[in-house]
Amino acid sequence: MAAMQGSFFPISELSTYNSKWTIRARVTSKAQIRTFRKGNGEGKVFHVELLDAEGGEIRASFFNDAVDQFHTKLDKGKCFTFSGGSLRVANKQFNTCNHRYEITFDKGARIEEVEEVAQIGKHVFKLTDLRAIQSRVTPFTADLCGVVSGFQPMLAFTSKDGKELVKCEVTLTDDTATSIAVTIWGERAKQPDTTFADHPAVVMKGVAVKVWNGGRSGSLLEGGDLIFDAALPEVQKMKQWWSEGGSSKEIKTLSVSGPGGRGPSGTPVEDLGDMRRHAEQVLGDQGKVFTVVARLAQVQMRKQGEAQPMFYMGCQEPKEGSGLPCNRRVDESGFCAACNRAGRAAPRLNLRCKFADFADSPWLTTFHEAAQKVVGLSAEQVKAFEVGEGREALESAIRRAYMQEPVQLTVRARYESYNGEPRTNVTCIDARPVALGERGRALLQEIGQMIAVK
Numbered sequence: 001m002a003a004m005q006g007s008f009f010p011i012s013e014l015s016t017y018n019s020k021w022t023i024r025a026r027v028t029s030k031a032q033i034r035t036f037r038k039g040n041g042e043g044k045v046f047h048v049e050l051l052d053a054e055g056g057e058i059r060a061s062f063f064n065d066a067v068d069q070f071h072t073k074l075d076k077g078k079c080f081t082f083s084g085g086s087l088r089v090a091n092k093q094f095n096t097c098n099h100r101y102e103i104t105f106d107k108g109a110r111i112e113e114v115e116e117v118a119q120i121g122k123h124v125f126k127l128t129d130l131r132a133i134q135s136r137v138t139p140f141t142a143d144l145c146g147v148v149s150g151f152q153p154m155l156a157f158t159s160k161d162g163k164e165l166v167k168c169e170v171t172l173t174d175d176t177a178t179s180i181a182v183t184i185w186g187e188r189a190k191q192p193d194t195t196f197a198d199h200p201a202v203v204m205k206g207v208a209v210k211v212w213n214g215g216r217s218g219s220l221l222e223g224g225d226l227i228f229d230a231a232l233p234e235v236q237k238m239k240q241w242w243s244e245g246g247s248s249k250e251i252k253t254l255s256v257s258g259p260g261g262r263g264p265s266g267t268p269v270e271d272l273g274d275m276r277r278h279a280e281q282v283l284g285d286q287g288k289v290f291t292v293v294a295r296l297a298q299v300q301m302r303k304q305g306e307a308q309p310m311f312y313m314g315c316q317e318p319k320e321g322s323g324l325p326c327n328r329r330v331d332e333s334g335f336c337a338a339c340n341r342a343g344r345a346a347p348r349l350n351l352r353c354k355f356a357d358f359a360d361s362p363w364l365t366t367f368h369e370a371a372q373k374v375v376g377l378s379a380e381q382v383k384a385f386e387v388g389e390g391r392e393a394l395e396s397a398i399r400r401a402y403m404q405e406p407v408q409l410t411v412r413a414r415y416e417s418y419n420g421e422p423r424t425n426v427t428c429i430d431a432r433p434v435a436l437g438e439r440g441r442a443l444l445q446e447i448g449q450m451i452a453v454k
Contacts, residue, residue, distance in 0.1 A: 011056030014087060014101060022083040025050035026120045028057070029206065030076045031223040033067055046071055049097055049223070050082070053119040058099040060085065065107035079117045084109040096141045096206060098126060123225065125205060127234055131176035134254055139210045141221065144182070145203045145234045146174035147242045149251070150410050150430045151196040152289040154189050170196055172204065172218075173251055175241040181255035182207055182218035188226050193412075195228075197429060198324055199247070199369060201238045203227045216254040228324070248373060250433045273359030279413035279426050290411045293434055295403050296374045297361055300352035301395050310382050310394065314348040314368075315339055327368075347379040353428065355409060362426070364411065370431040375401045406439075407431045 009021035029049035036043050047061040060082070062070050074080065085103040095102055105111075128142040136142075150171035157165055168189040173179040182204060206224025209216055220226060229235065275290045301308055315326040315336035327348060328338040335342045349371035354363050372378050375398050377385075385394035410430035 008052070008081070010054050011050065011052045011058050011099070012054060013056075014058060014099070014103070016087045016101065019086075020083075022081055023050070023052060024079065024081050024114065024117065024120075025052045026079045026117070026122070027074050027076050028123055029223040029225070030074060031221075033071060047223070048074055048076075050103075051120060051124055053117060055121070055124065056099070057097045057124050058101065058103060059090065059095045059097045060103040060105060062105050062109075066105050066109060069107055070105070070109070070111060073111070073113070077122070079114050079120060081112050081114055082109070083111075096126070096143075098124075123205060123227070123230075125203060125232070127203070129176050130172070130174045130178035130180055130254065133180065133209060133216060134178070136209075138216065139208060141206060141208050142218075143203065143205045144172055144174075144180075144207050144218070145201070145232070145238060146172040146179075147199050147201050147238050147246070148196045149173040149179060149199060149247070149432070151193070153193055153412065166190060171253075171255075172202070173242075173246070175238060175246060177246070177249050177251050179251050179253045179255070180209075180216060180218055181253075182220060184220050184226060185222065188220070195324070197367070197369075198327065199242065200228050200324060201235045201242070203230045203232065203235065212255075247369070248433065250435055252435060253438065271359040272355065272357045272362055275411060275413075276360055276362055276426075279411075279424055288413050289429075290413070292357070292409050292411060293406050293439065294355040294357045294409055295406050296353060296401055297356040297403060298354040299375065299398050300354075300363070301398065307391055308352070310351065310386065310398075311347040311349050311379050313345045315343060316346050317341070317343040347383040349375075349379045349382060351375070355428070356403075364409075364426055364428040366428040366431075370409070370428045373431040374407055374428075377401075406434050408434050 007022070008024040009018070011023055011025060014021065014023070027048050028051045031047050033044055033046045036045065043064055044067050045061055045063050046067055047059055049057060049059050051057045082103075082105075085105045087101045087103060090097065090100060090102040125143045125145075127145050130144065130146065133142065148170050152169040154166060154168045157167075165185065166189045167183050167185050169181055169183050171179050172182050204218075204220055204224065204226055206221040207218040208221055209218045272292055272294055275292050278288065278290065301310070312329050313334070315328050315330050315338065317326050317336065317339050318324065319326050326336060326339055328336055330336045330342070330345045333342060334345050348368045350368065351366045351371045352363055353366040353371070353374060354361055366374065368379065375382075377397060382394060385397055408431065409428050411426060412429050413424055413426045
């Protein structure tokens with residue numbers, strides 16, 4: 001007989017050979033109620049994932065009367081004792097738990113909430129790197145870890161069956177120099193843009209991966225988790241890789257959005273002229289995000305003969321709740337009005353850049369991460385140039401980046417009010433090297449489409 005956790009049976013030892021057991025576990029994931037056809041009527045079901053003190057995990061499903069009895073009781077994150085369920089072989093297409101079996105509970109189940117059990121963890125992860133994803137048979141579900149290298153803001157829309165939905169899309173990149181687009185739904189999609197703008201390292205537990213438009217894309221499951229700065233060695237590894245050069249590497253993307261870039265509304269954007277026309281049509285504060293390929297043509301370093309500041313000192317103290325750096329401008333004494341204290345500060349770039357392609361050459365406010373990439377200098381290097389070698393040396397170094405290799409820009413257009421006057425604010429929020437092979441294939445596809453039309 002298996003070793004017991006006191007009077008509790010270890011989840012890892014559950015099988016069809018043991019019918020009398022009581023487990024003590026934390027609810028680490030909880031799905032919404034789903035209905036299904038059953039003969040001439042309907043049935044309903046929801047499932048949870050359970051984790052015990054020995055690290056064993058298993059999925060449990062509740063049907064019909066058990067749904068009414070237990071759905072509101074089983075809060076995610078709380079600990080319970082469970083007994084009175086039956087075991088069956090797990091369906092691995094829908095079950096990501098590392099257990100051969102899964103539990104089915106009916107109205108005869110015995111479930112009681114217990115006090116917090118510190119020995120039971122909050123999550124268990126089975127991380128898969130993004131390079132491995134491209135060779136797996138779809139559809140499947142995986143846990144992913146990486147850096148948010150890009151994102152599209154929240155989009156609210158009505159589905160075909162009349163449901164009001166909210167989503168946002170992030171691009172997750174890991175240290176295999178591979179990225180995938182992952183859609184986030186519901187309340188998790190309503191986070192402010194600043195949550196993703198500073199390229200946080202995240203763990204996504206429960207990402208459904210499927211083939212779409214010839215590539216692979218992910219969707220964070222309703223019962224999954226989005227965890228910022230998790231205390232895992234893999235997270236620290238991703239942060240280090242990104243800061244030590246990963247952000248400037250050529251990235252192989254598994255997801256395909258079609259020729260050119262696409263904003264969240266599906267509007268195609270093929271060049272800067274097209275981007276400008278669509279940006280001018282943006283209404284409301286939701287905004288749109290576009291991806292275009294262009295070259296850096298100029299940086300505004302002087303205005304009416306006066307030298308423009310190339311950087312500012314930003315607060316690096318963590319914000320409450322997210323733990324991400326504040327990044328608000330500090331005064332000369334290092335005091336941050338947002339944090340109401342003086343603390344760590346670091347230089348941050350905020351440049352006015354002109355980008356050019358064959359169609360247009362707009363000026364775009366370009367934020368820190370993107371600005372560092374397009375001028376090829378870190379904020380610390382810009383500060384060192386200006387303080388050490390002087391302003392002329394700094395301007396000369398920046399000019400060396402003009403009209404060099406093309407870069408892929410993520411541009412956000414948002415309708416705002418400034419001094420009581422409405423205007424469209426267009427900013428560059430990310431830049432990365434162009435994946436030349438994929439860019440070439442996309443151009444060949446467009447050429448093929450034009451030939452077919454003619």
